[in-house]
Amino acid sequence: MLITLVGAGSVATALTVNLLRHGHAVRLAVRPGSKRPVPDGAARVDLGPGAAQGSDLVILAVPFAVAAHVVSDLALPSGSVLVDATNPFGVPVPEPHLHGLSVIAAAAGPEVAVVKAFNVVGAEHLAAPQLPDGARPVLPVASDDAPARRAVVDLADSLGFHAVDVGGAAAAPLLEDAARYWGLLAFSGGLGRRMVLVAHQRPDPAGSPSR
């Protein structure tokens, strides 16, 4: 796939390393004049209309406060798939929106499929998610566009996450709260940024898997 990352910070560069290792072509769209380096093997383009032209997937990884403006400026073509990895921390979600994904969807326009994903896992875990014991970080994926959601689940699984299809965009506020929950455990709870949530199943005493 050709994947455009919007931004070149912690999230975008870690995902780029992972995507390149898995054979994808990666382009990072950065604001003109940005001094941030991009990982070897990735292309760099200036943010603006056409920056994501021809991409199979676009992943948004800029601060939420500027995200709507950045998305509008991209002028994504009809049929694009935009993955929102942002979290609306430190700034209120503007009315009448109830969650960050809704703000991003409005900025992208009705012809763009928006997907919430990659927002609940700390940047430290995005480049090489799998743990030494084989466990994979849980990565919920939400979107009202079922094919786009499926594509992102498949991509995330292939990158080493335990991707979970959680259904429509109505789940977005919970995914944004899940990032806060991770922060609660990591910072208030003292578990640190290297903490990652995985899903283990308790064996059913009768021997059959339980759900």
Ligand SMILES: NC(=O)c1ccc[n+]([C@@H]2O[C@H](COP(=O)([O-])OP(=O)(O)OC[C@H]3O[C@@H](n4cnc5c(N)ncnc54)[C@H](OP(=O)(O)O)[C@@H]3O)[C@@H](O)[C@H]2O)c1
């Ligand atoms: N860090 C995490 O562990 C983590 C995990 C999951 C989700 N997230 C979310 O992912 C998003 C990115 O986080 P991050 O940690 O990668 O941030 P970061 O390291 O601070 O990088 C932010 C990127 O956004 C760009 N940017 C800032 N203002 C901009 C503007 N006005 N126009 C265009 N580009 C702009 C920066 O460009 P310059 O180089 O020009 O400054 C930089 O490339 C945030 O919404 C965050 O909540 C973060």
